[in-house]
Amino acid sequence: MSEQTRNTVDGQVSTGAIVQAASIGAVHHHTHAAPQQPTAPPVQLPVEAAYFEDRDTERADIARALVQRRGRSDVVRPLVVAVSGIGGVGKSALGLRLAHETYRERGCGALYVDLDDVRREGAVAPGDVLAVLLRGLGVYEPWLAKDFAGRRRQYEQHTTDRELVVVLDNVAYTSEVEPLLPVSSESVAIVISRRRLDGLLGALEVPLGPLPGQAAEGLLHSVLEGTRPAGGPGTVAEIARLCGGLPAALHVAGRYLRTHRRRPPERLVAALRTELDEEGLPVVEAVWDAAYRELSAPAARLYRLLAEHPGPTFTAASAAALLGTTDPDTVYDALGELEDANLVAVWQREGEGDGAAERLRMHDLLRAHAQRRARDDSDPAEAAAAVRRVVRWYRRQLQEADKLLTGSRMRFATAVLPLPYAPDVAFGDRAEAARWMRAEESALYACVHLARGHGERGDPESDADAWGLCESLWTHFKDHQHHAEAIDAFRAGLAAAQRAENLAAQARMRCQLANALWEVGDLAEARTMMDHAVEAAAALPGEPKLRASTLEFRGLLHRAEGDLASAVEQFTASRRIHEEIPNPYGVLLQSYLLGKTLIDQGDPQGAAEELERAHDMAVEQDRERMIGRTAYELARALCRLDAASDDARVGALYERALASARTRGADHDEAAALHALADFAEAGEDETAAAHRARALAIEARAGGVVERG
Template identity: 30%
Template structure:
């Protein structure tokens, strides 16, 4: 029997009642910041006595990826509320992830029992008897139990008290779903730090030097991915090297391949990002481990089950199971329904493991499967968005892809995958050269719709280089035609003209009449922009004749629209309106909604220039509706711009201001050249709307 006033392990026996009160909480890691939402969740969930007598203790399961600060959060909270648990606080690191052997529940119970005053000889040998005695000792007592770094449910279940007077907090890198379902544990997720909190943590580690170079400090926080572990290591690096500036550290971290080396620690593996990540990776099963490695070779960021299916060369259903495993291990995070991501430090570690464990042949095969997936699926999406478009034969193998049967789903897929598709163009694999230009060609319709000029230009420049490596003159001509359009839309007329002229020469050399017609029509647009209107009209007439002869209805309508724009500038408004009405009807029949929106906006401009404001308003209002339905922000802005012009000419300045303000917002978001002039017009309009001051009033 333990006597009052003696010491048992880390426990001082209270002299008043002779009852041992364990105070086992370790100190809070230095520099804890933020986490208000999670702290509030713990306050609401794991309060003493919050559990119901029939349901046992209140339990919280705190989950998050390696190094995200789960233990720091729980210890900060536990120390803050320790006074509400007068009968003690028990703590154990279960070693569920790490280089040391995982603790089993039986040996933890033995330690807890000794801390609760049971002499070593009286600790039962049987694990079940230990658990029963543990529950008996805690019955009716207000004790907080912190089970840190749990690796599995069987480590935890025997350590749960039976009394509702106790509370339990568990931390784990995995979502121990059985505890949520069967034990009623409340799941508290811990994510990466908000940029402001990351900066605050770095400031606590480094001091005022952070505020002397906030730009470099923000770069350090970004390259540490908002991961507290990495930020603390980065702070140690700076503190241990007083002569090193934050800018120098930021430059070291900017090298993605060397980033983990900067954040490494040979002396203490618990503070090494690479080592901490390895403890999570080594517990994965075969297919999940392979998926984690191959995600390190993935050039994009967000991904779904179809992407992972292409990486692994498995069915999407199996890929979904693998993603669930990685998500439960917090090695990927679900950012939206069915879409996942991995922070940059984990991605860098996964890439290292892939280089070590996957052959060059397999890594190359992964990139080709991924490219095939994007090319095949982008083609399916483009056929929905841009029907009746001239198609080129694709070299890709068909891969499982999502159902993109309707316009909205096709556009949503391209929106979600745009950045990833741009990233796969960077693959340096000669085998992909033919597929590179085909993917660029396939994406052109989407780029034209959404006005993603930067992606459009960069992908087509890479595609052009690929066609020149293969010596494919037809592919080069198609790519130059589409690159010229991207440059033309950005106002680079001379560069566009060079590509159009070279495209026409190449099309003529390979005998492609349709391609020659396209080059002529595109060249006509350059002439129009340069002000050579009659020459532009003649070139368009030549192209129109070719399209009509070949039965290319879509190109016929596009050329009619282009000719009408020239005729507007020539003051031939009746001719322009007639062509635009014909083009609009054709686009409607063909189901080409964006082209229809463009033609309606042109029609509104023709009517406005002709002085027919009522017809101009109707055309722009139709364009507004159609562009909104098809997702063209540029044509939506153009319609608002046109409605503002009509309103201003009718003397409705406030209405004009509203339309122009909305137009400018979208122009500016797209980086459209129209934004500059409209901003000036809007400012001038605003000045005229300010009422003049009365004489004698303050200026």
């Protein structure tokens, strides 16, 4: 049941502005002419929102601050609570909820003023706002000072040592707040703004984001007031997701659902998606348009281009790639404008202090708004050029990260040189490179498809970007096992290589695609891919390393099919080619694969011999990934050799495998090593085994999959 609210005015207030609202967006002022002194604290607040959900964390933080502030005599200044967020996110609803709760709990006065009601041509006259507040405090018109200085003195007099809640809504600038603060340490000023207000001394900042999934669904159910749309809970969940957690959108959607409750769910969702994505939200669209119109030209251009950014988050560097300017200050200034206007928000901070790196995010509904602005205000060629720039920038960063992680492995894509319009990411070490790839994986996969799209429209450089990105994504895919994304991306890479008529790239893409296919059980298509890959490599006699690689992949396919004898033959043939080249890493890799296959074939002695050799080569070549994996498999082989097993060494090898996985950020390998350590410890250290198992299960739960063991 929705919460019942009433619009009440406590006390008799003469010639005061009584704020009433059927909704926060409709504020009316009524003047009462009974010239009597108020007998109770004035309460002049709009009614609370009829539907309210969540915000428990923010409310708890504010409640703690209020408790800590009570009774302080060392400062004559109210507690300032600065609530900020994009239009439609529920700032006013939260601010008013807090105001109502506070005045009810304390029995104090409460005032509200919407600065937009007195804003003219973008500016607010503080004297006009003080007049509204003074009327609310019981100052009658004949005694109201005529100028700002006089009204400020009156306001100070009426608020000194008085307990009040003052709500200042739609504040645009910090300078608008200071003259309106009550002169009392027992008071609270709730400042609501679309932008973060720097310079509010001692303020408790409450940045407000969209509602999380369950809370968004809860609000939508409240708005529905018992109405059951066709499709039931599934329809509600889907529409709540489409609304992106914005209360303003959820209210619109709820009304839409109530009006069309008998419409089939698929039509409801499709129609609402069109309304949200194409026509815009009537409640917040005007707010977003107003914020957009206030931006400088570079900031407005960046806002439009961010709609094309691959992936859900971005950095200053990737924003620079979109904008395409050689002046870094232009990018930072533009981002600052967008953040201050709450058109983008900090999503994550990495590190501490001034050197902390920030990852930013544009809400999905704002992205749709930016797309509409781009359609109206810019040439389509502008967005296309920006996409090509940012894709090329991501390809260069991925190329450099991949080289840092895997060294001089076989690559066919031409290296991308430093780009003049955006800085490179500074990877301090392999761990940083791995973390960057993990943080950017959505953007990287998205870049493949963006490049493919431009390639399909006749841009050969974009085709090279598409399959070049896939080539560099290979190690990351193996470490993190996102099969659906990888299969789609590698298909796109293969199509790009075919358009380019590049046989080497085609063989490479087919191998990568086949691997992803057989790992999800599609052995038939994987065989077809491998047949074509081997054929393409055989047609390139000048590429022995590629031929050896295709044999390796065929051996891996045989392993997946359970044909271990054929797998051993393929790995042996591949190693022979690597020895002839010579290619030490290829020899290491095939020795590792041979050892792993021999374990499964029931030959732990032969496996241990191959893996001892492989592990020594991995250490000698400083191959962190292979050090970890050969350590893991060698430990497995030694465990099968009961008579020759060395418990201390087996444990050390598993620990080394675990350390390697954590260094690389490879959660799949980390969980496997933890399971192995748990199995190994179960014989005599149950608590240790349980701890390892719990950590492994936590990783699996977080990743949403089950790690294969053994």
